[in-house]
Each structure stands twice: as structure tokens, then as C-alpha cells.
Amino acid sequence: MSTVDNTPRWLAVAALAKIKNGAYSNLQLNQLINEHRMDRRDINLLTNMVYGVIQHRLTLEFWLKPFVRHPHQLNPWVRELLLSALYQWQYLDKIPQRAVFNETIEIAKVKGHPGIRRFVTGVLHQMDRSGLPAFDTIEDPDERLSVTYSMPVWLIQELRQQLGATKMEAIIASLNQPAKQSLRVNTALSTVSDVTTALTNDGLTVEPSKISPLGLVVTDGQAINTEAMRYGMFTVQDESAQLVVPALNVQPGDQVLDACAAPGGKTTQIAAELDADAGGEVVALDIHANKVRLIGQNAARMHVADRVAATELDARKVQTQFDDESFDRILVDAPCSGLGLMRRKPEIRYEKQLQDSLNLQKIQLAILAAVAPTLKKGGIMTYSTCTILQQENQDVIAKFLADHPEFELQTTPTEQDLKADRTDKTLSIYPDDYLSDGFFIACLRKK
Known part of the structure; x- marks a missing residue:
């Protein structure tokens, strides 16, 4: 088996192809993390890429469209490979463009035939030469918002009608930020102080929730892999x-x-x-x-x-x-x-x-x-x-x-x-x- 099969980038493409067929993103991610031995850095990149491509899908498809005549006729994994390359290039500042393009082409080479490799290489180089289309080329204001924030037009219109334009745009802009890792302390067994101490001792960074007195927010580390989680001292639950x-x-x-x-x-x-x-x-x-x-x-x-x-x-x-x-x-x-x-x-x-x-x-x-x-x-x-x-x-x-x-x-x-x-x-x-x-x-x- 090629080492490409185990990289976060390839695993992200594999997950995205399945999610497009109706699988839930969180279930696919959990399955991949459980099946492959990865360090925290690789898990973070995999998670970031999967959620990022889904969150920004309408934006990424808008950028891809001028360079691929019929994007929805592509093999699903090839399409997701190109979208994931775009996501890394445009949204992940710490990854050099050359590294993104090189690994994308390597995945195309290993997973596909020579024609797919040439196609992917050509699309990436043409994007780099020509630049990506700008949002201000979209005349319809709702369509422009839809592409900018990757939100369906109907939801933009409904939220504007119910809450006003300013609140609507604040909501849709916030939804592309990463979700917090939030926990609820089990008061039948423990206290906020005890759970904070246990997680801190395991190397996690934890802060109290500003919303719930039983809530904690993990800003670094994975709480689900701790002994405190297994013992039932807390459960994963959103603050709201x-x-x-x-x-x-x-x-x-x-x-x-x-x-x-x-x-x-x-x-x-x-x-x-x-x-x-x-x-x-x-x-x-x-x-x-x-x-x-x-x-x-x-x-x-x-x-x-x-x-x-x-x-x-x-x-x-x-x-x-x-x-x-x-x-x-x-x-x-x-x-x-x-x-x-x-x-x-x-x-x-x-x-x-x-x-x-x-x-x-x-x-x-x-x-x-x-x-x-x-x-x-x-x-x-x-x-x-x-x-x-x-x-x-x-x-x-x-x-x-x-x-x-x-x-x-x-x-x-x-x-x-x-x-x-x-x-x-x-x-x-x-x-x-x-x-x-x-x-x-x-x-x-x-x-």
C-alpha cells in the first residue's frame, strides 16, 4: 500500500467522497481516526480539511468552475481532491502552495491513471496562472452572499426576513468558524474543578464556559481520549x-x-x-x-x-x-x-x-x-x-x-x-x- 493512503490529505478526500453520498461528517471522521494511527497534528489537519471543504463547498465550487467544464461529471474523489486542494491553498495559511499542489498531484498519480494525473496537474497550474474568479463578478446580491459564505439562497432570504440583514449576515459568517470542543461536567460523579484538574494533568488546555456553569471548553487536546471521559466524569455536549x-x-x-x-x-x-x-x-x-x-x-x-x-x-x-x-x-x-x-x-x-x-x-x-x-x-x-x-x-x-x-x-x-x-x-x-x-x-x- 502506498504511503499516500495514510496521509491526512488522502483520508480527507476519501471521507469527503463518502459524505457526498449521504454519510455524516462526524461519523466518517470518527471512523477514519479509529482505523488509522495518527498523531494529534494529523488528526487536526484531517478534521480541518473535511469540515473546511464541506463548510466552504459553494465557494470552492465557484472557484473551480472556470477550470473544469463539467465538474459534476468528474469521478467524486477527483472532484473532492481538487476542492480540498483549493481549500488548503486559500484557507490554510501555514501550508505552502507548493506543498499543497505537489501532494495533490501525487495523490492523483497513485490513486488514478496517468490521464487523471495530467488533468489534475493542468487544472492546478491553470488556476495558479489565471487566478481565481472574484465574488464581485456575481451580479445577484443573494447569490453573491450564497457563494461568499457557502449558504443556500433560501436560508439567506429566510433569515433576513425573520431577523434582518445585519443579524442574518452575522450568523452565516459565524457558521464557517471552527466548532468549539465543549463538555458538560457530570455532577452525579464530579465537579467542574475536578474535571478541569484531571484534563489539565492529561496535557489538555481547558477554560470554563461563559454560557453554562457546568460547561468546559477544551482549546487544545482531545477530551474523548481521556480516562475522565471513559469514567463518565463528563460528556461531550454543546454549551447551548x-x-x-x-x-x-x-x-x-x-x-x-x-x-x-x-x-x-x-x-x-x-x-x-x-x-x-x-x-x-x-x-x-x-x-x-x-x-x-x-x-x-x-x-x-x-x-x-x-x-x-x-x-x-x-x-x-x-x-x-x-x-x-x-x-x-x-x-x-x-x-x-x-x-x-x-x-x-x-x-x-x-x-x-x-x-x-x-x-x-x-x-x-x-x-x-x-x-x-x-x-x-x-x-x-x-x-x-x-x-x-x-x-x-x-x-x-x-x-x-x-x-x-x-x-x-x-x-x-x-x-x-x-x-x-x-x-x-x-x-x-x-x-x-x-x-x-x-x-x-x-x-x-x-x-
Whole structure:
């Protein structure tokens, strides 16, 4: 086997070709990292290239188009090879152009036939001689924004309509920055101080989250490879996602329903607030058996399995197994378009359309309507999504309240008093606010 097969650049091209066929970027990356022995520097380059090419795909394709007559007719790996070369050349300042071109041509030589090598060499040299096309040659302003930030036109237009042009551009610009490596400390087992010490002793650089009091941000090193991770002292969870469970105000003896629970991150966060001896329990639902097993595995790793009942059930059918007023608290972390996760899962931006949000809205409303009768009077139901479109957020809450006058909207609390000057009772975290995931949280009290 050629040494080219094991370089971060070739592995990135291989991953990108698969991701174009529907695989998730994070799963492909994890698989490659597990299969190949790489040092931290190579892992960082591989990760940077895969996410970078996906994030900037529309920009890179715009630059490539004048030099390749029919780019989408190319063999997928050849196209991804050229796009990855462009990404390195234009976005990775520390890698010399000569090194980028030489290794790109070497990969073409080893993985393809002589014709592919000549083709790739010719394209790279022509780009270098002619220069890349400028964005200001694009006449349509929305198309220009789309290419500049590599965002679909429909999303640009929708965010402008909902939030205004300035906020829209701040959001889409922020989404091409790297995602933070954020952790939530497991209070059932440890403290923020103890986890910080453990990770620092392992050579990682860690700082406290400015969003969540249980959050830590790793700025250097890989937390998932540590003993503290294996022992369950923390879990990987975005800072915004950590805000959802505190909004429930869970008490130690509460009966809690986590209606859409997999993979169990928020389930284990709820469970850490419960006391099994006092009767506290969280019923964690998912429609798929394999995901229910995953919830159970996460609960065991986080040492809270005695407070978690992982159950295979569609949340829309919750009344077939649970009586009215069974729960003190209900979390509906609803299935959504995931558009708040574009920094972490960049391929989402190319896969979704506005109609997807409208279709999901029906499911979200159906889940809320189904679980509402099982909440006790005076109980709290928290609704959350990891999207930034009002069709799945504010519109869902407005429609639910119109049909359920027994509920009232309360101000979503945060322990760090985030967005204290907001006029809305709901909480919207946008990707540019704190460079965390986009999230929406609403708290509903049953009268």
C-alpha cells in the first residue's frame, strides 16, 4: 500500500467522497481516526480539511468552475481532491502552495491513471496562472452572499426576513468558524474543578464556559481520549444544549419525561439532578430500539442508570402507556431541522429546504399535544430545538398555546442570566451570539 493512503490529505478526500453520498461528517471522521494511527497534528489537519471543504463547498465550487467544464461529471474523489486542494491553498495559511499542489498531484498519480494525473496537474497550474474568479463578478446580491459564505439562497432570504440583514449576515459568517470542543461536567460523579484538574494533568488546555456553569471548553487536546471521559466524569455536549435541562427546574424526587431522548445527553443531565432514593426517575423515550440501547449505555457510563428508564415508544403515543398527570416535568427536545448545528455538522446546510421545517412543525406540535395531558398541574414542560428558524420555534409555541389554554408561557431562565435584556419570554441562542450551537428554549407551565 502506498504511503499516500495514510496521509491526512488522502483520508480527507476519501471521507469527503463518502459524505457526498449521504454519510455524516462526524461519523466518517470518527471512523477514519479509529482505523488509522495518527498523531494529534494529523488528526487536526484531517478534521480541518473535511469540515473546511464541506463548510466552504459553494465557494470552492465557484472557484473551480472556470477550470473544469463539467465538474459534476468528474469521478467524486477527483472532484473532492481538487476542492480540498483549493481549500488548503486559500484557507490554510501555514501550508505552502507548493506543498499543497505537489501532494495533490501525487495523490492523483497513485490513486488514478496517468490521464487523471495530467488533468489534475493542468487544472492546478491553470488556476495558479489565471487566478481565481472574484465574488464581485456575481451580479445577484443573494447569490453573491450564497457563494461568499457557502449558504443556500433560501436560508439567506429566510433569515433576513425573520431577523434582518445585519443579524442574518452575522450568523452565516459565524457558521464557517471552527466548532468549539465543549463538555458538560457530570455532577452525579464530579465537579467542574475536578474535571478541569484531571484534563489539565492529561496535557489538555481547558477554560470554563461563559454560557453554562457546568460547561468546559477544551482549546487544545482531545477530551474523548481521556480516562475522565471513559469514567463518565463528563460528556461531550454543546454549551447551548446544556441550558435546556436547568430550565426545567428539576427537583430530586420528580418524575420526569424526556420525550425525544436519544442519544441521552439531556437524559443524563436530568438524571444527575434526581435522587433515586427519593423516587426520582426520568423516563427516556425513543422510537428506535438501537437508540434506546444507546440511552441506556450513556446512562451507565455516567453512573445514573438507577434513575433512568429508557423506553422504546413514539412520543406521540405516550398516552398508551402513561396516565394523565404522571409527570412533574416534561422535556420535549423535539426532532428538528438541526440548522443551529451547521458549524458542527456543516453538510446540513445543503440537505435542508424550508419545506422540511414546515413538515417538522407538524411533528413537533403532535408531540407537544400528545405529552401535554401527562403533565401534572403546576408542572413545567420545556420545549427545545437546535434550529434557528421561527417555523420550528416561536411559531410552534404560539400554535400550541392557542390550542392549549391550560398552559402559560414563562420566561426561560438561565443560571448565567443570558440575554437578560430580551423582551421575549423564550430564549433564542444564535450561532453568532456565543459561537455555540443555535438553540431555542421555551418553558410552559400547566395552570
